[in-house]
Amino acid sequence: MGSLCYYILFALLSYSAHSRNLPTTTSKTTVLDVAASIQATLNAVSSYSNSGATQSSLTHSASSSLSLPLHSRISLHQHSHKDYKSLISARLGRDSARVRSLTTRLDLAVSGIATSDLKPVDTESFATDEFEGPVVSGTSQGSGEYFSRVGIGRPPSQVYVVLDTGSDVSWVQCAPCADCYQQADPIFEPTSSASFAQLSCDAARCKSLDVFECRNNTCLYEVAYGDGSYTVGDFVTETISIGGESLSDVAIGCGHNNEGLFVGAAGLLGLGGGPLSFPSQLNATSFSYCLVDRDSDSTSTLEFNTALPHNAVTAPLRRNSQLNTFYYVGLTGISVGGDMLKIPANAFEIDESGNGGIIIDSGTAVTRLQTETYDALRSAFVNMTKGLESTSGVALFDACYDLSKIESVDVPALSFHFEDGKELPLPAKNYLIPVDSQGTFCFAFAPTSGALSIIGNVQQQGTRVSFDIANSVVGFSADQC
Numbered sequence: 001m002g003s004l005c006y007y008i009l010f011a012l013l014s015y016s017a018h019s020r021n022l023p024t025t026t027s028k029t030t031v032l033d034v035a036a037s038i039q040a041t042l043n044a045v046s047s048y049s050n051s052g053a054t055q056s057s058l059t060h061s062a063s064s065s066l067s068l069p070l071h072s073r074i075s076l077h078q079h080s081h082k083d084y085k086s087l088i089s090a091r092l093g094r095d096s097a098r099v100r101s102l103t104t105r106l107d108l109a110v111s112g113i114a115t116s117d118l119k120p121v122d123t124e125s126f127a128t129d130e131f132e133g134p135v136v137s138g139t140s141q142g143s144g145e146y147f148s149r150v151g152i153g154r155p156p157s158q159v160y161v162v163l164d165t166g167s168d169v170s171w172v173q174c175a176p177c178a179d180c181y182q183q184a185d186p187i188f189e190p191t192s193s194a195s196f197a198q199l200s201c202d203a204a205r206c207k208s209l210d211v212f213e214c215r216n217n218t219c220l221y222e223v224a225y226g227d228g229s230y231t232v233g234d235f236v237t238e239t240i241s242i243g244g245e246s247l248s249d250v251a252i253g254c255g256h257n258n259e260g261l262f263v264g265a266a267g268l269l270g271l272g273g274g275p276l277s278f279p280s281q282l283n284a285t286s287f288s289y290c291l292v293d294r295d296s297d298s299t300s301t302l303e304f305n306t307a308l309p310h311n312a313v314t315a316p317l318r319r320n321s322q323l324n325t326f327y328y329v330g331l332t333g334i335s336v337g338g339d340m341l342k343i344p345a346n347a348f349e350i351d352e353s354g355n356g357g358i359i360i361d362s363g364t365a366v367t368r369l370q371t372e373t374y375d376a377l378r379s380a381f382v383n384m385t386k387g388l389e390s391t392s393g394v395a396l397f398d399a400c401y402d403l404s405k406i407e408s409v410d411v412p413a414l415s416f417h418f419e420d421g422k423e424l425p426l427p428a429k430n431y432l433i434p435v436d437s438q439g440t441f442c443f444a445f446a447p448t449s450g451a452l453s454i455i456g457n458v459q460q461q462g463t464r465v466s467f468d469i470a471n472s473v474v475g476f477s478a479d480q481c
């Protein structure tokens with residue numbers, strides 16, 4: 001009897017220990033609301049007929065925090081998209097350029113080629129209290145990025161800027177403009193700001209730039225994004241206002257020569273991990289954003305120095321010694337229909353040279369995975385959706401379905417997995433997305449030939465992503481917009 005009890009106890013302990021090492025999934029399937037997704041595509045296209053943007057007003061909560069009511073930017077300039085399929089085509093083309101930009105930057109860093117070694121553009125031609133600001137979808141601009149409205153200068157000129165976790169230098173288009181693209185707001189006029197100040201060439205922040213030059217002892221900057229986009233101008237200090245909080249002496253680019261796919265925004269707010277990024281200049285211990293549905297008129301917030309939500313699914317926040325801009329996440333696996341993919345254990349690890357790993361990026365739309373990992377994911381999903389009517393691929397998507405005849409459908413559940421068995425289930429609409437208004441839906445992942453994997457904003461939508469910089473943790477909180 002004693003031997004039997006010992007055997008049962010040993011078996012139970014062994015099973016318990018083994019089960020702790022296995023990620024658990026809450027469901028094998030989840031529901032995709034097909035009708036609601038199609039209606040959203042129709043709403044997104046019809047919203048383009050509107051113009052202008054609702055202005056925000058500042059409110060104060062009972063606590064010391066600041067809150068800015070958020071409104072979606074329906075349209076910033078005249079568009080050329082007559083239907084949703086055209087919008088998707090433009091968005092995916094832009095997304096591919098974005099991915100090339102990120103991978104090019106990492107390739108240069110790993111190869112030991114500094115961006116300062118690249119040929120510069122001709123420059124002759126041209127810690128704080130808790131606060132938050134607006135985040136709106138850039139879908140109406142044909143892009144996959146998200147935007148925030150901030151104030152530049154004193155008194156502040158309100159402009160829209162692209163939020164970018166994949167770059168560090170913040171900048172706005174400035175007068176006089178030698179070559180500027182069309183933006184929704186008036187071009188920033190430095191002479192109208194009492195807080196505008198040039199940085200000298202020997203300033204530490206000037207020397208922190210990847211590419212800089214001097215002219216009359218003033219600092220000139222250049223940022224090239226690898227997809228042909230660039231900005232060139234004076235590197236200056238200015239006052240930045242977000243949610244009513246004014247932050248002085250922030251180093252930004254005052255761009256007089258700018259080209260690229262910035263789609264109506266006045267510039268860019270760099271949220272990367274480098275020393276010149278906006279969070280770094282604030283000495284922020286944390287920041288977070290929640291990306292609204294890409295085809296929604298709803299809005300959310302960008303917040304700094306706020307606590308990690310109590311219900312956040314957490315993972316290690318990792319950095320690459322070769323490039324401190326990107327935010328890498330400690331992803332350990334992906335499951336489809338409750339089953340873990342059979343992929344190499346190091347599929348998401350950074351190797352000794354600085355290659356590999358998986359980053360979280362606000363500017364990339366579609367998640368990119370190394371080809372071997374993507375093939376395993378796609379095969380698992382396709383094998384579990386044989387009951388759905390398949391159709392031809394669209395652009396970079398090679399697993400698409402005709403769902404025009406159904407209102408809703410059960411699809412395989414898909415989850416990201418992190419250390420200690422932590423799991424982040426994705427809503428079905430974050431990985432099976434419409435590519436037209438006739439019911440064609442595609443599996444919203446794509447392969448990459450490079451070593452770098454990227455978690456894009458389609459997969460992040462509706463989730464508050466929190467970067468706890470002080471503790472090297474990233475948190476994901478569903479339905480926290």
